[in-house]
Structure formats: structure tokens, C-alpha cells
Amino acid sequence: MLIPGVVAISRQSGDSIMKPQIIALLGSPVDDGNTARLLSEAIKGAEDAGCSVTKVDVTKLKFSPCMEYFYCEKNDDCMMKDDVSPFLKRFRTVDGLIIASPVMTMGFPGAIKSFMDRFQVFFMAKYVRKDPLVKKEMKKWRKALLISIGGMNVPYDFDGVRLSMRAFCDITDFEYWEDVLQNDMDSIMDITKRPDKIKEAYTKANDMCRLIAEDKAKYSPKDGVD
Numbered sequence: 001m002l003i004p005g006v007v008a009i010s011r012q013s014g015d016s017i018m019k020p021q022i023i024a025l026l027g028s029p030v031d032d033g034n035t036a037r038l039l040s041e042a043i044k045g046a047e048d049a050g051c052s053v054t055k056v057d058v059t060k061l062k063f064s065p066c067m068e069y070f071y072c073e074k075n076d077d078c079m080m081k082d083d084v085s086p087f088l089k090r091f092r093t094v095d096g097l098i099i100a101s102p103v104m105t106m107g108f109p110g111a112i113k114s115f116m117d118r119f120q121v122f123f124m125a126k127y128v129r130k131d132p133l134v135k136k137e138m139k140k141w142r143k144a145l146l147i148s149i150g151g152m153n154v155p156y157d158f159d160g161v162r163l164s165m166r167a168f169c170d171i172t173d174f175e176y177w178e179d180v181l182q183n184d185m186d187s188i189m190d191i192t193k194r195p196d197k198i199k200e201a202y203t204k205a206n207d208m209c210r211l212i213a214e215d216k217a218k219y220s221p222k223d224g225v226d
């Protein structure tokens, strides 16, 4: 995918097609910030579990928010053609998802929220036309991990991102598997002061990706068998 902000992290070898494919979305505009640091640990965890990872720097993509043209009510695509378009295809077959984002105004920041809103294409197919874009068997292994940090020290800091994550996973047929959360970043400042959190990002991504690989091997239709 030759789009600025999209990087295939894993080496593409002959067997990569057999590896579970993971998309890792970065919602922070800060390339080397605390969210990015946690995501890079999670990516290591995913790769060590034998998965192939594509990292998407969502704030670097060029796209518009959903304009409610409702083309997707009757068609399995979006009429707006931009950097989101290839992901509307890719998300049909990807095996796992990691979303890493800071909290802004008590929810996902605008760019990644707008990216997620464009997946109304999946909502319309699943709930309006009753013809989901994700094959039934893939639901047995598709899983998603949320990584989020917030500046404030309040107990409801992640309510917004968790609700949006749950809705997004529901329409795109990922199990919302787990999350890694750290609030109070305005005091902590540097996530490396919390090595337990960095380890948690690695471990949860690693565990999730192992499960995806196991479940995919178990439930993938074998050649010649439906």
C-alpha cells in the first residue's frame, strides 16, 4: 500500500501470506510520543507471536470524514475515494487489530474517529442489508486490542474510547479482546517511567496474536472443505 503513513513493519517473506495479518492504527499525531511507544511494544509482541503487522499512522492519511451520502446503504463500498478506500477492503480479511490512541476531549481524537466512522460501510452491510462483509468463519479468530492513554486522573477517562471501540469492533466483526490503559499522563509525562505498562502492551499484544494464530489454524476452512 503506497500511502504516506502506512508501513508494513514485518518483513514480507514467502510465508508471510500464511501469517496472521494485523493492522496497527496510531491515533496520536506525535510519532515518538507515549502512545507511539506503547504501540511499538505491542507491534513487537505481535511479531514475536508470528504475525505480520502493518502500521498505519492515521493522522498522516488524506481523507474526509463521513459525509452521510448513504451510498453504502445499497453498495458494499464508500463513494468517497481517498486514503481510507484501501482499508475498507483490507479490513474484510485482516486477522487482528490494534488501536493505539490518546484520549482527546474524552474520546478518540478527530482523525482516528473520522477514520472509524467511514466503516459505516460495514454497518450497512451487516445490519441493514444483512450481508456482512466479514466471512462468518473469520469471526472465530478476529480480535482487537485497544491501547489508550489520557492526561487526566479521573476514573471515567476511558469511557468514551471504550464505547467507540466496542461499537467499531461490533460493526467490523472483531472481538474486543482486551485493553491497555494509562491515565494521569499529565503527571507521569513519560511512559518509560511505567515499565509495567510497556510490558503489558507487549504481553497483551503477544497473547492476543498467539490466540489469533491458534484459532485461525483451528478454524480456517481447509482446502476442498467448506
Ligand SMILES: Cc1cc2nc3c(=O)[nH]c(=O)nc-3n(C[C@H](O)[C@H](O)[C@H](O)COP(=O)(O)O)c2cc1C
Residues within 6 Å of the ligand: 028, 029, 030, 033, 034, 035, 036, 102, 103, 104, 105, 106, 107, 149, 150, 151, 152, 153, 157, 185, 186
Ligand atoms: C487536544 C487535546 C485534548 C485532550 N483531551 C484530553 C481529555 O479529554 N482527557 C484526558 O485525559 N487527556 C486529554 N488530553 C491529554 C492527552 O491524552 C495526553 O497528553 C496524552 O499523553 C497524549 O499522548 P501522545 O503524546 O502519545 O499523543 C488531551 C490532549 C490534547 C492535545
